[in-house]
Amino acid sequence: MILHSIEAGPVDTRGYLIADEQSREAVIVDVPMESHARFVSLLQQERLHPIAIVLTHGHFDHVGDVAPLARSLGTPVYIHPADAPMLEQPMSNFPGLDLPIEGMKATHLLEGGDVLECGGLRLRIIHAPGHTPGHILLYEMRENILLSGDVLFHSSIGRTDLPGGDYDALMENITKKVLTLSDDTIVYPGHGEATTIGFERNHNPFILEYLEHL
Numbered sequence: 001m002i003l004h005s006i007e008a009g010p011v012d013t014r015g016y017l018i019a020d021e022q023s024r025e026a027v028i029v030d031v032p033m034e035s036h037a038r039f040v041s042l043l044q045q046e047r048l049h050p051i052a053i054v055l056t057h058g059h060f061d062h063v064g065d066v067a068p069l070a071r072s073l074g075t076p077v078y079i080h081p082a083d084a085p086m087l088e089q090p091m092s093n094f095p096g097l098d099l100p101i102e103g104m105k106a107t108h109l110l111e112g113g114d115v116l117e118c119g120g121l122r123l124r125i126i127h128a129p130g131h132t133p134g135h136i137l138l139y140e141m142r143e144n145i146l147l148s149g150d151v152l153f154h155s156s157i158g159r160t161d162l163p164g165g166d167y168d169a170l171m172e173n174i175t176k177k178v179l180t181l182s183d184d185t186i187v188y189p190g191h192g193e194a195t196t197i198g199f200e201r202n203h204n205p206f207i208l209e210y211l212e213h214l
């Protein structure tokens with residue numbers, strides 16, 4: 001497996017490039033502002049063929065450069081239907097913030113349980129609303145990795161105070177759909193450093209507090 005992270009934009013958002021070494025097929029997960037040219041040159045350097053751009057959710061910092069990137073690569077864009085309206089109007093949930101982000105219509109919609117094949121990699125979609133209604137995570141079983149977007153971070157969780165946020169739903173989804181993965185699953189979040197399910201299960205203060213009061 002080939003995995004690269006690109007950190008970019010005003011709130012240090014991480015986008016990822018995951019690819020199968022044999023087939024050279026690649027999937028891009030989240031496209032922060034000012035990441036477009038970096039994704040294009042990474043794909044060229046590694047001689048990869050992008051087959052999909054998947055958005056974990058519709059927040060502006062994760063979709064910032066998706067329209068120009070999709071246009072220049074000619075690659076289809078996937079999002080969960082509940083977050084598709086945000087992709088069309090990325091600044092709609094952030095009144096007062098004026099950033100030049102181009103909205104777009106998704107090419108395909110993804111639901112929980114769907115599987116995206118990328119060469120020998122199989123990316124299973126986990127729908128985990130709470131940070132946004134249509135937030136999805138991608139789990140790859142062979143490599144045992146999870147792309148967690150803004151659901152789970154190293155020692156933290158996604159905020160739930162934005163429109164569509166729901167703390168109870170977020171914690172229930174983390175407990176029932178994320179912590180059910182094995183402790184050695186490597187977690188690549190939408191902000192900050194990578195972590196593991198085991199570390200978060202045992203050290204994440206938000207998870208520990210929630211489990212204590214269940």
Ligand SMILES: [Zn+2]
Nearest residue numbers: 057059131150
């Ligand atoms: Zn977000």
